[in-house]
Amino acid sequence: MKPSLPGASTDRRTLLRLIGLGATATLGGSALAACSKEAGSKGTATKADAIRSVLPAHKPAVLLKPDVPGEGPIPDGYLSYPRQLADAVTEQPGRGGPAIRTMSPWWGPTPPTLGKNSYLAAINAKLGVDVDPSLQDGNTYADKLNAMLGARDVPDILSVPNWEVDKIARFSDAVKALFEDLTDHLKGDAAAAYPYLAALPTGAWEYSVWGGRLAAVPFPTDGPFAWALFHRKDLFDRAGLAAPTSPDELYELGKKATDPAKGVWAFGSVFDMVQQLFGCQQTWRKRPDGGLEHKFENPAFAAALEFTAKLFADGLVHPDTVASKGADEKQLFKAGKILMYQDGLGAWQGMQSEQTQVLPSFDMQPLPLFGAGGSQPLIWGSEKPIFFTFIKKGLGKDRVEELLRVLNWCAAPFGSREFELREFGVEGKHFTRAADGSPAATELGRKEMGAQYTHIGGRMPVKVRSADTPNYVQDYIGYYQKNIGLMEKDLFAGIKLELPANWSKILQPTDDKILDILRGRRPLTDLEAVRKEFLTTGGEEGRAFFEKALSDNGR
Amino acid sequence: MTTQGTAGVVETPAAAPAAPPGRTRRKARRTLRARLARDWPLLAMTAPAAALLLVFHYVPTLGNVIAFQDYNPFVGNDPIDAFLHSEWIGFGNFEALFRDPLFWGAVRNTLAITAFQLVFFFPLPILLAILLNSLVSGRLRGLVQSVVYLPHFFSWVLVVTFFVQMLGGAGLLAQQMRQAGLQPWNVMTNPDGFIVLVTAEAVWKDIGWGAIVFLAALAAIDPNLYEAAAADGAGRWRRLWHITLPGLRPVIVLLLIMRLGDALSVGFEQFILQRDAVGRNAAEVLDTFVYYQAIATQQWGLGAAAGLFKAVVGLALILTANHVAHRLGEQGVYSKS
Numbered sequence: 001m002k003p004s005l006p007g008a009s010t011d012r013r014t015l016l017r018l019i020g021l022g023a024t025a026t027l028g029g030s031a032l033a034a035c036s037k038e039a040g041s042k043g044t045a046t047k048a049d050a051i052r053s054v055l056p057a058h059k060p061a062v063l064l065k066p067d068v069p070g071e072g073p074i075p076d077g078y079l080s081y082p083r084q085l086a087d088a089v090t091e092q093p094g095r096g097g098p099a100i101r102t103m104s105p106w107w108g109p110t111p112p113t114l115g116k117n118s119y120l121a122a123i124n125a126k127l128g129v130d131v132d133p134s135l136q137d138g139n140t141y142a143d144k145l146n147a148m149l150g151a152r153d154v155p156d157i158l159s160v161p162n163w164e165v166d167k168i169a170r171f172s173d174a175v176k177a178l179f180e181d182l183t184d185h186l187k188g189d190a191a192a193a194y195p196y197l198a199a200l201p202t203g204a205w206e207y208s209v210w211g212g213r214l215a216a217v218p219f220p221t222d223g224p225f226a227w228a229l230f231h232r233k234d235l236f237d238r239a240g241l242a243a244p245t246s247p248d249e250l251y252e253l254g255k256k257a258t259d260p261a262k263g264v265w266a267f268g269s270v271f272d273m274v275q276q277l278f279g280c281q282q283t284w285r286k287r288p289d290g291g292l293e294h295k296f297e298n299p300a301f302a303a304a305l306e307f308t309a310k311l312f313a314d315g316l317v318h319p320d321t322v323a324s325k326g327a328d329e330k331q332l333f334k335a336g337k338i339l340m341y342q343d344g345l346g347a348w349q350g351m352q353s354e355q356t357q358v359l360p361s362f363d364m365q366p367l368p369l370f371g372a373g374g375s376q377p378l379i380w381g382s383e384k385p386i387f388f389t390f391i392k393k394g395l396g397k398d399r400v401e402e403l404l405r406v407l408n409w410c411a412a413p414f415g416s417r418e419f420e421l422r423e424f425g426v427e428g429k430h431f432t433r434a435a436d437g438s439p440a441a442t443e444l445g446r447k448e449m450g451a452q453y454t455h456i457g458g459r460m461p462v463k464v465r466s467a468d469t470p471n472y473v474q475d476y477i478g479y480y481q482k483n484i485g486l487m488e489k490d491l492f493a494g495i496k497l498e499l500p501a502n503w504s505k506i507l508q509p510t511d512d513k514i515l516d517i518l519r520g521r522r523p524l525t526d527l528e529a530v531r532k533e534f535l536t537t538g539g540e541e542g543r544a545f546f547e548k549a550l551s552d553n554g555r
Numbered sequence: 556m557t558t559q560g561t562a563g564v565v566e567t568p569a570a571a572p573a574a575p576p577g578r579t580r581r582k583a584r585r586t587l588r589a590r591l592a593r594d595w596p597l598l599a600m601t602a603p604a605a606a607l608l609l610v611f612h613y614v615p616t617l618g619n620v621i622a623f624q625d626y627n628p629f630v631g632n633d634p635i636d637a638f639l640h641s642e643w644i645g646f647g648n649f650e651a652l653f654r655d656p657l658f659w660g661a662v663r664n665t666l667a668i669t670a671f672q673l674v675f676f677f678p679l680p681i682l683l684a685i686l687l688n689s690l691v692s693g694r695l696r697g698l699v700q701s702v703v704y705l706p707h708f709f710s711w712v713l714v715v716t717f718f719v720q721m722l723g724g725a726g727l728l729a730q731q732m733r734q735a736g737l738q739p740w741n742v743m744t745n746p747d748g749f750i751v752l753v754t755a756e757a758v759w760k761d762i763g764w765g766a767i768v769f770l771a772a773l774a775a776i777d778p779n780l781y782e783a784a785a786a787d788g789a790g791r792w793r794r795l796w797h798i799t800l801p802g803l804r805p806v807i808v809l810l811l812i813m814r815l816g817d818a819l820s821v822g823f824e825q826f827i828l829q830r831d832a833v834g835r836n837a838a839e840v841l842d843t844f845v846y847y848q849a850i851a852t853q854q855w856g857l858g859a860a861a862g863l864f865k866a867v868v869g870l871a872l873i874l875t876a877n878h879v880a881h882r883l884g885e886q887g888v889y890s891k892s
Contacts, residue, residue, distance in 0.1 A: 146853070151634055152628070152634055167852075167853075169852065169854075173627060173629035173630065176629070177629040319725040320719060322724060323724060505852050508847045509835070512839075515835075516835070519834065
């Protein structure tokens with residue numbers, strides 16, 4: 001499988017579906033007898049103001065002026081690879097300490113380990129200290145992480161994806177017990193010692209505070225949208241299909257495009273995107289009276305559910321998607337067996353570049369967004385960093401500084417020699433240079449590299465044009481610029497939430513029930529009952545918790 | 556519950572060799588020291604296995620205390636400390652568990668699948684073993700045997716994918732039927748037929764593997780019995796009924812009892828993979844319930860409570876089945892004397 005980098009958002013899809021945090025809810029134990037107590041956290045929320053005082057002072061460090069400047073959470077774009085590279089780090093970060101054990105996620109075959117990997121050897125020589133990475137399958141990262149945190153046996157540097165953090169109960173306890181408090185190293189002007197960490201956006205740092213202390217280095221997102229609805233533009237054009245502008249047109253298009261005899265179906269998984277097109281919020285939205293309204297209470301959700309259930313009922317969804325969690329929609333999409341499916345935008349460049357080799361006319365594009373019934377779509381997303389990098393507690397001040405210098409090296413910006421070495425390896429070995437100066441990975445490069453350094457250092461995300469994806473940078477940034485105004489505002493930005501156990505518990509069972517309706521195993525009219533069950537068995541408790549978190553922060 | 560007050564399952568049949576009668580008295584008076592001096596090589600050989608058992612089975616068993624705690628792995632200074640500092644909540648986890656209709660739904664599904672598979676899966680490896688045993692050509696038997704046990708080594712992901720590719724809506728069968736102008740069957744996504752589907756998958760995967768033990772038992776049956784019976788005019792079926800099956804009976808009973816002890820485990824991946832296809836109502840078993848409600852939400856105490864429940868039910872079933880086996884004159888899994 002081709003890793004979808006650097007936006008790990010792609011793979012969040014698989015993960016969420018596997019663990020079932022995607023949508024939401026049912027029955028839990030409610031009132032308990034007097035003789036014994038109820039287990040599980042009641043949830044906590046850390047206030048946003050407590051967070052601001054510990055952040056690093058932001059100081060941009062851009063070596064090259066971008067050709068397509070991004071704005072806010074949209075990354076900068078470059079249309080050519082620089083001929084001249086600069087040295088970003090002059091002082092060797094390592095002081096020859098013992099090997100630094102790291103763990104980070106990777107979605108692809110595991111590269112060779114330290115001692116058998118020339119890419120690691122080349123960078124470790126530059127660093128002046130050995131980094132000994134352990135890469136774990138990103139789709140099952142939670143399994144490893146849970147065991148590791150429970151046993152309190154963490155490596156020197158640990159990368160934790162944000163969607164895993166949300167799932168780990170009592171994560172703030174874990175942070176306090178296991179990870180170094182970085183506040184004194186990075187607060188305010190102290191961060192100037194690590195210029196490329198100080199250059200990371202303040203919005204990303206805000207999420208890295210637990211219990212009022214700076215606990216992690218963020219890996220900023222390269223685009224805030226959770227999903228896009230990808231379509232095979234090449235196949236659309238060939239069949240003379242125009243992009244739809246309303247749900248009805250989307251349905252008609254699906255009918256036209258589906259041809260089971262040829263093994264072609266219009267849709268893979270699309271439910272999350274359909275909800276967004278119908279203007280439904282991801283979880284909560286504010287009611288005019290100030291309270292919160294769950295998406296199940298929004299008529300837009302019922303409409304989206306009805307629409308998607310019809311796609312299933314009328315056989316417009318590929319049977320593999322219907323039949324198992326194992327359906328590899330990326331493969332089906334590449335093979336033209338499905339024409340539309342939802343995925344993270346991180347999947348885009350990797351798949352386009354890979355498929356261009358197989359089919360030169362291959363063209364995947366996000367479907368232009370449209371609303372239902374004349375209203376605007378509402379796009380889910382957040383500026384939350386993709387990963388957090390934690391440093392093990394109790395290593396001593398000198399060692400922590402050494403590790404931070406290594407992270408700083410790993411965050412070197414585009415246009416530097418360090419960036420090239422980190423992202424592409426050694427010239428002539430891991431990559432060759434095309435005529436336009438841009439690097440192209442060799443077989444060895446593909447084998448030995450697994451973002452071992454990228455995923456631990458919070459680099460500034462950039463989008464760079466490559467010879468095999470000539471239009472990607474403009475398309476990607478263009479899609480964001482066009483639609484960023486439609487993005488849902490994160491009501492809880494900057495507030496650290498530890499969700500109550502009763503809330504977390506109802507998510508999967510409710511998800512299952514919604515799925516039953518979606519697949520036609522229960523009638524649409526059951527939504528009312530599902531919503532009631534959801535609210536009485538933990539939904540209302542969740543609402544109270546979220547409302548309190550908002551009012552405590554004066555929002 | 557009929558646990559009949561036995562000393563417990565750890566009671567293994569005493570392996571002490573029967574000493575010659577004349578020396579018994581003198582031996583019984585040997586001191587501990589003398590016995591150690593004599594037996595130390597045997598003890599040394601057992602020690603690694605015993606240590607393994609202790610470290611990986613008995614010590615972790617102590618971790619079950621979290622079933623009675625609101626367990627927080629991050630309190631205190633180290634993992635042991637976390638056990639000591641987590642709050643004791645009595646039977647709170649069990650109450651939450653037993654109050655949860657989802658839990659009972661999962662138990663019901665699990666038991667239904669176990670019962671169904673006892674009838675429709677358990678006898679099949681026996682039949683296969685008898686069939687294989689009756690093949691005269693050793694080469695053919697070896698070939699068939701290899702072919703039928705190979706699937707055991709496939710992961711469930713592969714097995715389920717294989718079934719989807721063959722029987723799914725875009726699979727081989729469905730495409731053939733479409734080409735013939737027929738409406739394809741809905742095999743993989745029908746909640747009502749799910750129990751048959753999972754059993755079929757299990758049979759495909761494990762029938763050959765299950766037959767191995769029975770083949771070994773068949774090989775141990777004295778061929779003279781068959782010859783004698785044949786000489787007395789017993790036909791094929793009579794020999795099967797009066798020699799083969801009685802010869803297999805102890806092994807069948809043993810495996811049946813062990814399967815009953817596992818009655819609440821029917822697998823995990825197979826169900827989690829097909830959950831979306833048929834919905835929770837059909838596919839939720841105890842192990843997936845624990846995964847979604849205890850592990851994914853990190854309610855470790857609740858998970859431990861469910862695990863203890865499973866162990867207690869399993870133990871009760873083993874003891875009962877063993878008791879019944881004794882009554883019927885079988886040896887069972889263990890016996891008191």
